[in-house]
Amino acid sequence: MEVTAAIVRGESKPFEITTLELDDLRADEVRVRLVATGVCHTDAIVRDQVYPTPLPAVLGHEGAGIVEAVGSAVTTVAPGDAVVLSANSCGTCESCLTGRLSYCTDLFNRNFGGSRADGTTAFSEGGKRVSSHFFGQSSFASHVNAVERSVVKVDADLPLELLGPLGCGIQTGAGAVLNSLKVPAGSSFVVFGTGAVGCAALMAAVVAGATTIVAVDIVDSRLELAATLGATHVINSRLQDVAQEITRITGGRGVDFALDTTGIPAVLRQGADVLAIGGTVALVGAPAPGTEVSFEIGASLTKGWHFRTIIEGDSVPQVFIPKLITLWRQGRFPFDKLTKFFAFAQINEAFDASASGETIKPIVTF
Known part of the structure; x- marks a missing residue:
């Protein structure tokens, strides 16, 4: 399917809004229609190739949206669920099995490698591959095929446009x-x-x-x-x-x-x-x-x-993010005071506002 995405084509280049092709879901993936996504310093340093994710790439790793479809092996969410997207991990190494997902032995490849574990990318442009699955999601796109381990189900009555930053910066x-x-x-x-x-x-x-x-x-x-x-x-x-x-x-x-x-x-x-x-x-x-x-x-x-x-704050996102939401509901964790919203077309302005210190946590909305 065709999706709208913000792509980085070269080192330190601005984000460019374009149309890409999103491929078919894999068995362990969840198709999410993004409502909003946070802008994080990590996105900026990858754009600038401090951490070398292959370019061109779709970045973004603080997504929030609605599940539209699930792969055949997915058991934790269903179409229509509200979700927050977080970091990826293998789930099978010793670190993952002992709850230390942030120190997964395959952490870098699964979050910065620019592809699925099998080397394929979810995005393409004119038949050419575009790096995807940044933190298991690449949320600077209208729709993503996120890995199930990056997906956190949240209550349907919550303001989804606000919640994306819980997936990385706030939880960290x-x-x-x-x-x-x-x-x-x-x-x-x-x-x-x-x-x-x-x-x-x-x-x-x-x-x-x-x-x-x-x-x-x-x-x-x-x-x-x-x-x-x-x-x-x-x-x-x-x-x-x-x-x-x-x-x-x-x-x-x-x-x-x-x-x-x-x-x-x-x-x-x-x-x-x-x-x-x-x-x-x-x-x-x-x-x-x-x-x-x-x-x-x-x-x-x-x-x-x-x-x-x-x-990532030594977090298990599926456990910790709901706890932060409960604290926010109680008025004890007012992370909403840090946020400012930008339209998706203003993504470069959002990064500029973050870099200047004008905005603490920009969120772009679709």
């Missing part, structure tokens, strides 16, 4: 706090970067009961929003000394948890330096492969501190 930040770090009540937490992932993390820290929640950024408007979302303290790192401020805020103790959403080595190092004894610093940013960071390991040896990396 919230999951980092609730699943990965398991931030306990009464603890102290600092997040570096208050984009969608960072704001989701600080909202999750509020849910978890952290009593000192520090937001660090260089954009005052974002810090103002962070304060309304539950940050007890905000720091503009262009104007203030972060280490001095955190020392003051914590009475010299340091923070129990530091989360870097920027992927900038100097920022990650700063997170490690402000830890309390036994503290943990974690990275959810997406630095280029080969990026290195140096840590002080002499004086800090006596801290017994920890460093870890986190993908």
Whole structure:
């Protein structure tokens, strides 16, 4: 069938709205008519080939829509169901079988490889292949053949146009706090970067009961929003000394948890330096492969501190996304405050708004 899609034809090229051919469903796939899809930093760095998905490609990995058809082996959804689309995994490796889907041994191929596991692509143009199945979905298209493992059924009464970002950015930040770090009540937490992932993390820290929640950024408007979302303290790192401020805020103790959403080595190092004894610093940013960071390991040896990396918030999407929706329904996780809607034809404007910091979480609607 013919579908409308936003295609990236070359490195750092703008998205081009065009008509593509969508092939037949495979047994383990679900055809989804997209209602909306979030715009994520990961889409931008793949467009720019920091992570090398083969081009031309249809990107997008925060889709939400309605199931139109299912493959013969699909059991979890049916035509007419409302769904959110998330990351892909094999389901059979040791990581997947122990609930650590984000660390699937075939993670890169199934999310960035540009094709199905058998090498075929769902999209074509004039008989030529176009990379598909980005995060198992490629949601920058009016219709997709998504793998069942990327599909999360949600209640039919929900505002689908709002929910796509739960599939990646929002679940990544919230999951980092609730699943990965398991931030306990009464603890102290600092997040570096208050984009969608960072704001989701600080909202999750509020849910978890952290009593000192520090937001660090260089954009005052974002810090103002962070304060309304539950940050007890905000720091503009262009104007203030972060280490001095955190020392003051914590009475010299340091923070129990530091989360870097920027992927900038100097920022990650700063997170490690402000830890309390036994503290943990974690990275959810997406630095280029080969990026290195140096840590002080002499004086800090006596801290017994920890460093870890986190993908997709260590989430099982079919379990975690419904939990976030319940928190949102209760008014305890207001991720809708981060969003701004753009028409699908404005997809490049949506990316520009995200890059400039004007919009925290753009969503394009079909």
